[in-house]
Amino acid sequence: TSLDAVEKGINNAELDPENSSVGFGGLPDEDGEVTNDAVIMWGPKHAAGAVGCLKRIKRPISVARKVLEKTRHTLLVGDDATAFAVKMGFKEEELLTEKSRARWEEWKKNPKHTDFWNHDTIGMVAIDKNGDVTAGCSTSGLAWKIRGRVGDSPIVGSGAYCDNDVGGAAATGNGDVMMRFCPTLLTVEFMRQGMSPTEACEKSLQRITDKGYRVSACLVAVNKKGESGAAKIGVRPFPHAIRNPALDEVRTIR
């Protein structure tokens, strides 16, 4: 199912110690703690589960799925989300790797260090043979963020959103600004009005620039017909992958 595909696909990035922006090996907050945000939204029931500022657990999207399937809540946060994960059978583990700890120490001792550092996140949208849509998003958030910061990624309609009648969308970029616009909700609503996935992504990013923000923000979207699209604003290139029976391709918007 698309639900399994999104969970397992995102797990790949979360468990990769070389990926410094998701899960295990993600860059920590300013105090050296890795905290993760994730959401998974499942079309058939229009249900979602999410975790914010989750600590010491390696597969945040799977904990989000437990919130979706085992509770009537949508979002759990912080150490209490960790306690929930442990109750669900997850193991508490160190998420800093030698490499990510070294990068934090280097940042810490640089007197001119910049406060935040933009990086990637994984967002996924899948549609399965039954036509069911799932969207998900997982990130360790901005590196060196202030302790307690939760970004856009675990917020329904910001990090990811889907509607089983229309399609889904997922986001990456400057979450502090993006979450003020609910861009994945907007993208799905634009597709509902008949826009193509790419047009819908562009239109919803335009809301951000129209208000005068000059940030990096990227969206992917898939509609019910299985058509996909993407768009970005800002200077950073946006690589994204498309896989369907006809196509298996990584594209980059520069």
Ligand code: ASP
């Ligand atoms: N959106 C993520 C956040 O703000 C970071 C990113 O995607 O680069 O936490």
